[in-house]
Amino acid sequence: xxxxxxxxxxxxxxxxxxxxxxxxxxxxxxxxxxxxxxxxxxxxxxxxxxxxxxxxxxxxxxxxxxxxxxxxxxxxxxxxxxxxxxxxxxxxxxxxxxxxxxxxxxxxxxxxxxxxxxxxxxxxxxxxxxxxxxxxxxxxxxxxxxxxxxxxxxxxxxxxxxxxxxxxxxxxxxxxxxxxxxxxxxxxxxxxxxxxxxxxxxxxxxxxxxxxxxxxxxxxxxxxxxxxxxxxxxxxxxxxxxxxxxxxxxxxxxxxxxxxxxxxxxxxxxxxxxxxxxxxxxxxxxxxxxxxxxxxxxxxxxxxxxxxxxxxxxxxxxxxxxxxxxxxxxxxxxxxxxxxxxxxxxxxxxxxxxxxxxxxxxxxxxxxxxxxxxxxxxxxxxxxxxxxxxxxxxxxxxxxxxxxxxxxxxxxxxxxxxxxxxxxxxxxxxxxxxxxxxxxxxxxxxxxxxxxxxxxxxxxxxxxxxxxxx
Amino acid sequence: xxxxxxxxxxxxxxxxxxxxxxxxxxxxxxxxxxxxxxxxxxxxxxxxxxxxxxxxxxxxxxxxxxxxxxxxxxxxxxxxxxxxxxxxxxxxxxxxxxxxxxxxxxxxxxxxxxxxxxxxxxxxxxxxxxxxxxxxxxxxxxxxxxxxxxxxxxxxxxxxxxxxxxxxxxxxxxxxxxxxxxxxxxxxxxx
Numbered sequence: 001x002x003x004x005x006x007x008x009x010x011x012x013x014x015x016x017x018x019x020x021x022x023x024x025x026x027x028x029x030x031x032x033x034x035x036x037x038x039x040x041x042x043x044x045x046x047x048x049x050x051x052x053x054x055x056x057x058x059x060x061x062x063x064x065x066x067x068x069x070x071x072x073x074x075x076x077x078x079x080x081x082x083x084x085x086x087x088x089x090x091x092x093x094x095x096x097x098x099x100x101x102x103x104x105x106x107x108x109x110x111x112x113x114x115x116x117x118x119x120x121x122x123x124x125x126x127x128x129x130x131x132x133x134x135x136x137x138x139x140x141x142x143x144x145x146x147x148x149x150x151x152x153x154x155x156x157x158x159x160x161x162x163x164x165x166x167x168x169x170x171x172x173x174x175x176x177x178x179x180x181x182x183x184x185x186x187x188x189x190x191x192x193x194x195x196x197x198x199x200x201x202x203x204x205x206x207x208x209x210x211x212x213x214x215x216x217x218x219x220x221x222x223x224x225x226x227x228x229x230x231x232x233x234x235x236x237x238x239x240x241x242x243x244x245x246x247x248x249x250x251x252x253x254x255x256x257x258x259x260x261x262x263x264x265x266x267x268x269x270x271x272x273x274x275x276x277x278x279x280x281x282x283x284x285x286x287x288x289x290x291x292x293x294x295x296x297x298x299x300x301x302x303x304x305x306x307x308x309x310x311x312x313x314x315x316x317x318x319x320x321x322x323x324x325x326x327x328x329x330x331x332x333x334x335x336x337x338x339x340x341x342x343x344x345x346x347x348x349x350x351x352x353x354x355x356x357x358x359x360x361x362x363x364x365x366x367x368x369x370x371x372x373x374x375x376x377x378x379x380x381x382x383x384x385x386x387x388x389x390x391x392x393x394x395x396x397x398x399x400x401x402x403x404x405x406x407x408x409x410x411x412x413x414x415x416x417x418x419x420x421x422x423x424x425x426x427x428x429x430x431x432x433x434x435x436x437x438x439x440x441x442x443x444x445x446x447x448x449x450x451x452x453x454x455x456x457x458x459x460x461x462x463x464x465x466x467x468x469x470x
Numbered sequence: 471x472x473x474x475x476x477x478x479x480x481x482x483x484x485x486x487x488x489x490x491x492x493x494x495x496x497x498x499x500x501x502x503x504x505x506x507x508x509x510x511x512x513x514x515x516x517x518x519x520x521x522x523x524x525x526x527x528x529x530x531x532x533x534x535x536x537x538x539x540x541x542x543x544x545x546x547x548x549x550x551x552x553x554x555x556x557x558x559x560x561x562x563x564x565x566x567x568x569x570x571x572x573x574x575x576x577x578x579x580x581x582x583x584x585x586x587x588x589x590x591x592x593x594x595x596x597x598x599x600x601x602x603x604x605x606x607x608x609x610x611x612x613x614x615x616x617x618x619x620x621x622x623x624x625x626x627x628x629x630x631x632x633x634x635x636x637x638x639x640x641x642x643x644x645x646x647x648x649x650x651x652x653x654x655x656x657x658x659x660x661x
Binding site for chain 2: 271272428438440441
């Protein structure tokens, strides 16, 4: 790393020069078909650092691949606060990490709605304690290569001792790009200023400008040491070398109850449209998501699905909600309008561009065959990580205010995200303009299987942590 | 105050003679303010703070809840427990607000301000002395904002009650009728 760039706040102009420092899969998704998250506990600091030093040599940076030729596999690393402590980072360095990260996913569970059936007591594989220290994500199109990389990691751990594998979570993308609930996924990403050339994105993915165009997000929303949307830097630990070009990820493995979702969809269509025929179920599904299940946005196709629009780069993401303030076309509580309200909150105190998330993840478990309405007892869902420079203002804010409440959009306080909300007793959905404009008795369709907050350091910082430099 | 003794003409006249309405701000039927700052008697600061801390959820709140006129009230010791800051937002005018309190809860007022310098020896039953004390702590309020200036506490409660009733009604309406089970519906489609 050029030492001079670490002394000042970096901007979009600095990103291209720092790609060899930033871990891959943050700025631009890999699009490998298979992934595995391997989670380790460090019982001996010196051994752990030795192992991390081996691993750091294999970590994939964000550097564009020569001739756009993707390597056969990629590897990335995150370290939890408890992992940094186990690796014997200095007390000064540890204390500089944001409090929310220090508390970890368990410490923040109650605020994030991980209570009851979703509480850390129920989490798998040693999550739900302070025992998940290092996450290594391995990506490839070929499971055999993922197995080989996993074996290499395990053998290296065995050689040094004091490093224990706690869990391995596999994920893979379905060929049709459709996730378990039947929606086409992976249609939207977040563009970052300064990366337009290496990762051109479709209009509508960033922030709407007064002239109607879309601007990318400032890098400091997703990278430490860079200017963010409020003109400052995200909170970060010292020394600067430890933080800059790093970020935070929120790992969550989430079970999806597909049978319950399908049954509710039929019931909801019956309540709202008086019929549960296929067309009405599809219409209901579109109102829940804000997109038809084909991916076509409701804002461009209010009355019937136009699947071709999901593949039209000028339409797929290019829309706002200012022409639909009451949610007659896209309900104000629809999932995508919650996760990114775009221009819907303009004129309010909420600055949407300070609360964006990059999602990187794949499905796990087999698909429930079409038409099946009873659960088959198989585990299925999504294993993903959300990238954000500020866990509190981004992940936690979105979860606490936009997913779990309705007040931000002028809806009843108890109105929650219809798909990923907690479905509490007050849960409801307001559907203006529909034959029955309100819907109640939502069921819980997702359950947190486990989760943790990880720091995803730059390549230099990763080697520095392994060398006990900080 | 909702019940009990009526505010006498005499009390109201004593209060009115202090021209409170010329001092405190009013933005509408549901938005008046009183801001007061008094010095706490030497050695009484910690006691005042501890009394405020202990009074939460007890008689204080019950008394205020029963008033049905107060939207928000803040009471705090400040400047290292040497001063007592009292800010209240309520319905109606400052005259009726204080006259109500004077008639219905003089003991309560004695507890709130009894540890402050200049509090009358006769306590809140000495209407004139109490009003002189209140005015001595007057803090001019330059800016006072109310998001719903004409909504009184009772109106807000009624609106919330209506919201709940409306939602219960909506829930009943939105419930699928027993005759429209999924099976029935598919039979209808087939027909």
